[in-house]
Every structure is written in structure tokens, then in C-alpha cells.
Amino acid sequence: MQLTRFPQSVDGVSERLSGFMAHLRSNGLALGITEQAHALEALTCIDVTRHEDVRLACKAVCAGRAESYHKFDELFTAYWFNSGREKMSVVQGGASTANRSVFQPGVDSSKSTGADGDADEADDNRSDDGESAHSGEGKLVASTIKNIEKIDLRELMTPESLQQAEHVAHKLAVSMRDRRSRRRRMAKRGSILDLRRVIRSSISHGGEPLELFRRHKPDRPVKIVALLDVSGSMSVYARVFLSFLKGLVSHDQKTDAYLFHTSLVRVSDALRDNDTLRAVNRLSLMAQGFGGGTKIGANLQRFNQQYAMQSVNGRSVVIILSDGYDTDPPEVISHALQRLKKRRCKIIWLNPLKGWKDYAPVANGMAAALPFLDLFAAANTLDSLRVLEPHLHKL
Amino acid sequence: MAMSWKSLQTDLSDAGYIASNELAMALHLSLQLQRPLLLEGAAGVGKTEVAKMLAQLKSTRLIRLQCYEGLDANTAIYEWNYQRQLLSVRAAADSELSLQEVEEQIFSERFLLRRPLLEAISQQTPPVLLIDEIDRADEEFEAYLLEILSDFQISIPELGTIEAVSRPLVILTSNGSRDLSDALRRRCLYSFVDYPDANTELAILKKRLPAIDSELAAQIVGFVQALRKEDLEKNPGVAEMLDWSAAVAGLGVTQLSDDPVELQATLVCLLKTRADIANIPTEVTQRLAGKV
Numbered sequence: 001m002q003l004t005r006f007p008q009s010v011d012g013v014s015e016r017l018s019g020f021m022a023h024l025r026s027n028g029l030a031l032g033i034t035e036q037a038h039a040l041e042a043l044t045c046i047d048v049t050r051h052e053d054v055r056l057a058c059k060a061v062c063a064g065r066a067e068s069y070h071k072f073d074e075l076f077t078a079y080w081f082n083s084g085r086e087k088m089s090v091v092q093g094g095a096s097t098a099n100r101s102v103f104q105p106g107v108d109s110s111k112s113t114g115a116d117g118d119a120d121e122a123d124d125n126r127s128d129d130g131e132s133a134h135s136g137e138g139k140l141v142a143s144t145i146k147n148i149e150k151i152d153l154r155e156l157m158t159p160e161s162l163q164q165a166e167h168v169a170h171k172l173a174v175s176m177r178d179r180r181s182r183r184r185r186m187a188k189r190g191s192i193l194d195l196r197r198v199i200r201s202s203i204s205h206g207g208e209p210l211e212l213f214r215r216h217k218p219d220r221p222v223k224i225v226a227l228l229d230v231s232g233s234m235s236v237y238a239r240v241f242l243s244f245l246k247g248l249v250s251h252d253q254k255t256d257a258y259l260f261h262t263s264l265v266r267v268s269d270a271l272r273d274n275d276t277l278r279a280v281n282r283l284s285l286m287a288q289g290f291g292g293g294t295k296i297g298a299n300l301q302r303f304n305q306q307y308a309m310q311s312v313n314g315r316s317v318v319i320i321l322s323d324g325y326d327t328d329p330p331e332v333i334s335h336a337l338q339r340l341k342k343r344r345c346k347i348i349w350l351n352p353l354k355g356w357k358d359y360a361p362v363a364n365g366m367a368a369a370l371p372f373l374d375l376f377a378a379a380n381t382l383d384s385l386r387v388l389e390p391h392l393h394k395l
Numbered sequence: 396m397a398m399s400w401k402s403l404q405t406d407l408s409d410a411g412y413i414a415s416n417e418l419a420m421a422l423h424l425s426l427q428l429q430r431p432l433l434l435e436g437a438a439g440v441g442k443t444e445v446a447k448m449l450a451q452l453k454s455t456r457l458i459r460l461q462c463y464e465g466l467d468a469n470t471a472i473y474e475w476n477y478q479r480q481l482l483s484v485r486a487a488a489d490s491e492l493s494l495q496e497v498e499e500q501i502f503s504e505r506f507l508l509r510r511p512l513l514e515a516i517s518q519q520t521p522p523v524l525l526i527d528e529i530d531r532a533d534e535e536f537e538a539y540l541l542e543i544l545s546d547f548q549i550s551i552p553e554l555g556t557i558e559a560v561s562r563p564l565v566i567l568t569s570n571g572s573r574d575l576s577d578a579l580r581r582r583c584l585y586s587f588v589d590y591p592d593a594n595t596e597l598a599i600l601k602k603r604l605p606a607i608d609s610e611l612a613a614q615i616v617g618f619v620q621a622l623r624k625e626d627l628e629k630n631p632g633v634a635e636m637l638d639w640s641a642a643v644a645g646l647g648v649t650q651l652s653d654d655p656v657e658l659q660a661t662l663v664c665l666l667k668t669r670a671d672i673a674n675i676p677t678e679v680t681q682r683l684a685g686k687v
Contacts, residue, residue, distance in 0.1 A: 030577060038428070045427040046400065046420075053400070056420035064580040066435055066571065069587040195477045196469075199484075203498055207484035310530075310574045339628065 013048070014040055020058070023079045029068045035061060051080065161382075162243040168385050169247025173255065176222050176317055176392045190216030224248055224255045225311050225345075227303065229322030231261040231294035237352050237380075241321050244385070246271045248319070256311045260299040266307065296322055296365055297332025304339050314344035317392075321350045321379060324366030333365045337372035348375040348392070355380030399423070411602045412441070412448040413595050421586035422449065431544045431565035433529075433580065436588035439632015442568040445588075446525035449564065456522040458563070460511040462532035468539050472549055474508045475501075502553040512540075516547055516559035524563040530573045537579050544582045591633065593620050603637050607644050614651045614684070615640050621683045622665065625675065631665040639664035651684040658684060 021036050039061045046053045055076050063069040186194045197213035226245050230238050249255045249271040257268045300320075312318060318340065326333060341347060349369060353359050355378035361367050370376060375391055378384040400416075400423035407414050407422075414422065418434075422445070425432040434442040450457035460471055480501040487497040509517070515524040529537070543549060547559035567583060569575060591599060597616045600607065607615075619636045631639070642661050643651070651658060659677050666672045 032581075034581065038430070041428055042424050045424055052416075053420070056400070056416055057424060059417060060421035060424050060432075060584045060586055063587075064577070064583075064585050066587050069435075069585065196475065199475070199477050199480055202481075203484060203494065203501070206488050207481070309571045313572065342628075 013043065017043075020079050021062075024062055024075060027071075027075055029062060030064065031062055162240065164382060165240050165243040165385075166247035166250075168382055169244040170251055172385065172389055172392055173224055173248045173251060175389045176224060185215060185218045187214055187216040190214035220315065221252070221254070223311070223313070223316045224319065225316055226255070226257045226319040226321065227264075227299075228257070228259050229261070229294060229296065229320075230259050231325075233294065233323055233325050234321075234352070241379075242271075244321075256307070258303065258307070260294075260296070260303075262295050264299045264302050264306075294322070294326055295328050296324070296326040297328040297330075297336050300333065300336035300340065304336055308340060308343060312340065312343045312345045316343070316345040317348060318345050319348045319350060321352075323351055323353050324349075324361065324363045324369065326363070326365030328365070330364040330368035334368040334372065337369055341372050346374040347372060348377070349373045350377055350379035350385070350388075352378070352380040354378035355384050406452055407448055408598075408602070410448050410452050412444060413591070413599045413602065414445070415589075415591075415595070418445070418586050418588060421584050425566075425584050426564060428584075429562050429564075431567060431583045433567045433569065433575075433583035433585050434588050435569045435571055435585070437590065437630060437632065438570050439630075439634050440588045440590055441633050442588050443525065443527055446523050446566040446568075449566070450523040453523065453564075455520055456518065457525060458511050458515045458518075458522050459525045459527060461527050462529050462536070464531055464533060466532045466536050468536070470510055471536065472510050472512045472539065472543075473551060474510060475553075476506045476508050480506050504554070507551075507554070512543055513549055513557065515563040515565075516543070516549065516561075517557070518561060518563065521561040522563050524565045526565065526567045528570060528572075529567045529579075530569040530571060530575060534576065537576055541578055541582065544579075590623060590630065593617065596620065596633065596636065599633060600637065600640055604640055604644065607640060608649060611644065611649060611651070612640070615643060618651060618683055619665065622675070625679070625683075627666070627671045627674065628668045629666075629671060631667075635665050635667075652681065655681055 017039060018036060021031055021039070025031050039058055042057045042061050043054065046057050048054055055073065058076065059069065059072050063072045186197060192215055194213040194215045198209045198211070201211045201213070202209040226248050228234075228238075228241050228245055234241075245257045245267075249257045249268055255268065256266070257271050259265045259267050337347065349366075351361075351366065354361070354376070361370060361376070375388075377388055377391070400420045403423050403426075404414055404416070404419035407419065421432055424430070434445060436442055446459075447457060483501050483506070484497060487500070492500070507513075511524070515522055526540070529540075544565060547562050548556050550556045567579075590596075593616055596619070597612060600612050600616060601609070604612075615636070619631055619639070623630045639661060642664050643658075646657060646661065648654070648657065655677055659680055662672070662675065662680065666675060
């Protein structure tokens with residue numbers, strides 16, 4: 001029989017259990033004092049000398065959601081039988097800032113632009129955004145005023161500009177969320193009568209319904225789900241887009257955000273960190289730790305399987321931020337998007353390359369994705385993001 | 396200790412429900428600690444069935460609240476019978492009753508329509524309360540539930556607080572079409588119900604269709620298990636498996652691979668979307684059927 005970790009410890013059940021709770025907490029389970037009390041109470045209903053029973057009981061009490069439910073057994077064994085699973089560290093160390101000149105698979109070959117001085121030809125093809133008065137943006141404009149909104153996002157790394165990106169995202173999110181509910185609430189004006197209140201107030205008039213109260217349909221915001229590509233080819237944009245993502249996420253508790261490269265990570269909680277710069281740095285580290293290729297299709301599929309059920313419905317807008325360079329065959333993307341589309345959501349693809357001169361969505365992945373998109377727009381300058389607002393409102 | 400979780404598992408199995416260890420323990424604790432149990436899992440794995448079986452096992456009433464978008468307190472908890480109240484107010488106008496008496500009269504229990512949740516807490520013998528597909532209800536409704544689930548009482552402004560006569564055994568199910576709030580999760584015990592493994596599924600099939608030939612049963616379970624590994628939009632659940640078994644057995648099939656055309660035709664019991672049917676053509680069916 002396996003021995004538990006503290007054979008000679010005499011601390012008693014509750015103390016050992018609190019150690020276990022701390023272990024679970026440090027592995028990301030949200031547990032408080034109440035759960036601990038419940039767990040202790042649960043132990044009184046079972047045979048505590050059988051570790052299998054204890055495991056099952058603790059599992060029923062402590063694992064509040066599917067993710068923790070599935071990793072619970074491992075955590076249980078690790079703690080009580082010392083099989084050595086350490087607390088997982090989130091921050092990946094040793095990310096180099098020299099990564100700036102990271103290779104860009106598609107970009108380098110198709111545009112043959114250097115790491116510097118490419119903003120000039122990058123930005124001036126925005127005929128669709130109706131702001132032609134500002135044509136010729138970026139560095140080519142001989143101006144001493146540095147117009148931050150029109151500089152390719154690759155150059156934006158200062159805290160202020162990151163904050164601006166966040167602000168733009170927040171405005172976009174607000175314009176997208178405005179929707180109405182099917183439920184009815186009491187209100188001064190509305191289409192139908194609130195009988196409950198009418199009757200109640202009619203009592204004081206001897207049954208004559210003098211005052212009429214009504215009900216209306218309140219706002220029901222749209223849920224936003226954002227997926228950001230942080231692969232090698234996107235890494236120059238990563239920090240700004242991360243700020244953008246943070247702007248989307250941090251102003252309400254419902255927006256969901258994910259990063260993907262070769263695998264998919266949910267980062268909504270990390271993004272709700274109050275300190276913008278710290279959150280972005282942390283996430284940049286996470287993102288850089290992986291680098292390399294992109295599997296857009298495979299990741300979308302994973303998203304479909306794991307998360308789409310709970311985060312995407314008919315009232316969702318899915319925003320994909322990616323350049324569309326995929327190492328998977330294009331059918332994977334179209335298949336995944338088709339499936340996602342069946343959840344009746346709106347899909348927006350923001351592609352930084354689209355703002356580039358003469359860009360055509362020729363990358364196989366991008367071409368395959370096009371038929372499923374509700375909006376395909378440029379995202380290479382803050383301004384190009386800003387002009388999205390009216391489009392999103394209509395969506 | 397009234398009953399161990401093992402014996403609960405056996406009882407359930409005798410009643411015709413094969414529960415995993417995790418589920419049996421969660422049910423046991425939920426009975427012992429009188430706390431609600433939240434069951435999550437894909438559609439068709441038998442979450443709702445748990446509640447039905449439990450009610451049968453405890454020989455008590457099953458009160459079911461099917462959640463849907465827009466479900467509000469009036470349909471789930473209680474509602475005043477407005478038409479009756481209005482009539483009563485009219486009638487009272489001719490009589491000599493004072494205002495206060497009228498008010499007391501029309502806001503009495505006689506005019507109260509009990510909806511499932513109020514019904515559940517006012518039973519003499521504790522019933523099983525099934526709150527089905529809670530993820531379909533709005534978040535506002537989840538908040539209503541919190542009071543009921545933690546204190547088992549309902550506040551009606553006109554009547555005061557109604558305490559539970561007996562504590563119902565509450566089972567909530569969710570398909571994960573929306574993430575539930577942490578507040579709700581914290582009030583519940585939790586168990587994730589997965590698709591059963593081959594042995595469990597075989598046991599379920601034999602429990603439900605005792606007449607089925609055991610070789611065919613093994614083939615059916617093998618086929619369905621293999622089918623779930625294919626890339627489908629809607630994986631066939633246990634209920635679908637049982638439907639299909641009944642269909643196959645009813646057609647007098649003894650070997651799945653006997654008649655490809657007939658087998659393909661019966662797949663309508665398992666595959667419920669057009670894309671899935673297109674994804675599993677006869678060749679795939681034969682490959683899957685051949686393996687088992």
C-alpha cells in the first residue's frame with residue numbers, strides 16, 4: 001500500500017488538510033475557508049482510512065469546474081504520495097529583448113523589408129477607411145510631429161502608446177457590446193404592462209388601475225472573445241496587440257482572451273492584472289517563450305473543442321488577430337472556422353498585413369478563412385483599429 | 396454513517412444506473428451534507444437521468460425545473476395570481492372590507508401560484524429538485540438561485556420569508572454552453588460526467604436492454620466508442636447508444652457487419668447533424684464495424 005507523505009506527523013486531519021488546500025490553491029483552484037470546512041465535513045461521511053475514498057470526496061468538494069476536475073487526481077497524488085509534481089510556474093524566464101529581429105516567415109519572403117524603415121510602405125494602402133485626408137502615414141511623412149496613431153504598430157513600444165492601444169480597444173469593445181435582451185424589466189416606459197406592480201398599486205385606489213407601470217427589454221451586452229496570434233511572424237506586433245487585448249478584456253468580467261502559437265493558452269485572468277505594463281510584459285514573456293511556427297487551424301480547432309462551448313454563442317463576437325500565415329493545410333482553418341460559425345457568432349479577423357501596400361490575402365490560410373469572416377480588416381495602426389468602430393457597431 | 400457510497404453505487408446500479416466512483420461519491424456526499432450537486436458534462440451522458448434515478452431510489456417526488464433563456468423568478472419561484480387578485484379587489488369594492496383587509500386577503504397563500512422552486516421547498520418529504528441545464532438560464536437567474544441553494548428559503552416581499560419545510564436534494568446540470576458563476580459553483584458539490592468507458596457502457600446497455608445478445612452488445616458498444624473518436628459535431632451519447640441498440644436489435648441484426656446498407660440506415664439514431672452523416676459514409680461505418 002502506498003504511504004502518505006507525513007506518516008509520523010501528529011498534526012491531525014484538519015492541519016494536514018489545510019496543507020493540501022494550500023497546495024491546491026497554489027495550483028490554481030479557487031478555494032477558501034468555506035471549502036476547507038466543507039471538505040472536513042465531507043470526510044466525516046466517509047471512511048478516511050481509505051485514500052481512494054478521500055480522493056473521491058475531496059474531488060467532489062474541491063473541484064468546482066471541469067478543468068480542475070480533470071487535473072485533480074494528479075494533484076492529489078502529488079501532494080499525498082509525494083510523486084514530485086511541483087507547482088507550475090507561469091512566468092518563463094530568460095526572454096531576450098534581442099528577439100526583436102525575430103524571423104517572420106511570410107513577411108520576409110513576400111515583402112522583403114528590413115526590420116527598420118519598413119513603415120513607409122507598410123501603411124499607405126488604407127483606401128477603405130474613408131480617411132484619405134491622412135494618406136501617407138508613417139515615417140515617410142516629413143513631419144516633426146510624431147503622430148502615434150499612424151505609425152505602424154511595430155514601432156509602438158512606449159508605455160503611453162500601449163495605454164492608447166488599450167484605450168482604443170476599450171472603445172471598440174463598448175461599441176460592440178450594445179445589444180438588447182429578451183427579458184423584461186420594470187421601467188417607466190416600455191411596450192407591455194407590468195401587471196404585478198399595476199395590481200399592487202391599484203389596491204390603494206379601490207381596484208382601479210390608475211397608475212400604469214411598464215416593462216421593457218434591457219441591454220444585453222455582446223460577449224467578446226479574442227484570439228491573438230503570438231507566433232514568430234506576429235511577434236513584432238505582439239506587445240501592442242497584447243495591450244489591445246487587455247483593453248478589450250479588462251473593462252468587464254466576461255470578455256475572454258486567448259493566445260496561440262503552436263498551442264493555445266487562455267489568458268483572460270492574467271490580462272485583468274491592474275498594471276498594464278506588467279501584464280503585457282508577463283504575457284510577452286509567455287508568448288516569446290514559445291515563438292516559432294503557427295498552427296492557426298489546429299488552435300482554432302482546439303478552441304472549438306475546449307472553450308467554444310462555454311464562451312461562444314449567438315451573442316458573441318470572435319476577434320482573431322493574426323497575419324494568417326499558417327503551417328497547417330488551409331482546409332484545417334476553413335473547417336475550424338466553419339464549425340465556429342455554426343455557433344452563430346460573428347467572426348472578425350484583424351490582420352496587420354492588410355494595411356500594407358498591395359496586400360492581398362494570398363497566404364493560403366487567410367484565403368481559406370475569408371468566406372467565414374463577417375469582417376476582415378487591417379490592424380497595423382491604431383488609427384486603422386479606431387475606424388473599425390462604426391463597422392463593429394453594425395455587426 | 397447511514398450508508399456508504401459503495402452501497403449507494405450498488406443501489407443505483409440495481410435501479411439501472413451505472414455511476415462512476417466519482418459520481419457515486421459526489422451523490423453520497425450531497426445526500427449526507429445536504430448540499431446541491433452540480434453535474435457537468437457533454438449532452439447525453441446521463442446527467443438528468445441521475446436525478447430521475449435518485450428520486451426513484453428514494454421513492455420521492457422529482458420536481459424538475461427546465462431552464463431556458465429568459466427564465467425569471469416569476470416562472471421559477473412563485474407568482475401572484477393576478478387575475479384572481481383583480482377580481483377579488485373588484486368584489487371587495489362592493490363589500491365593507493377595509494383597505495388593509497383587502498390587501499391581506501389578496502396577498503395570502505391562496506393567491507400564490509407555486510412554481511417549481513417554491514414547490515420543492517414546501518414538501519413534507521424531501522423531494523429531488525432537478526434544475527436542468529442551468530447554463531441556459533441567464534446569469535440574473537443564477538443569482539436568484541443562490542439564496543435558495545444556500546439557505547433553502549425564499550423571500551416573498553408581500554408574505555415574508557418562507558423557510559424550507561424539508562431540504563430538497565438539489566441536482567443541477569450544465570452542458571457548459573456558458574461558464575457558471577463562481578458563487579454558484581462554491582455552493583455546490585461538483586462532478587464531471589464523462590462518456591462511459593467500454594465496460595461501463597456495456598453494463599449500462601445490458602441493464603437497460605437485458606434481452607440483447609451479448610455478442611451484439613459488445614459490438615454495439617465497440618462501434619459507438621470508436622465512433623466517438625471520429626471528428627463529429629455531436630458525439631452520440633448514452634441515450635443515442637441505447638436507441639440505436641434497440642433499433643439494431645429490433646431489426647433482428649446479429650452481426651453488425653452483416654448488412655452494410657441496413658447498418659448505414661440505422662445510423663440516424665446516432666448521428667444527429669447533416670455534416671456528421673456526411674462525415675461517416677458507408678466505408679467508415681464498415682471500417683468501424685469491422686474493427687469490433
